[in-house]
């Protein structure tokens with residue numbers, strides 16, 4: 001699942017679960033403001049279930065890694081491998097994983 005899709009599906013999950021908006025009334029769109037383009041993301045209940053599962057899995061992984069992060073055990077972590085994310089990372093100047 002692409003990270004952008006996961007982020008947008010998370011908004012859909014929020015609308016469904018926290019605001020009780022019926023699935024049929026939820027639209028997920030990505031706006032490219034500079035290009036004046038609006039792109040719709042087709043999704044279903046299955047996509048939302050997958051997004052929910054991915055969020056829970058990621059949360060479990062983060063919980064398992066928490067002690068390593070607090071103790072500074074850098075070997076426990078792999079590089080994110082996404083240049084766009086590394087470019088915005090506050091640790092990029094000292095990161096040895098890039």
Ligand code: SF4
Nearest residue numbers: 079080086089092095
């Ligand atoms: S710069 Fe390093 S710490 Fe930051 S996201 Fe990239 S790999 Fe992770």
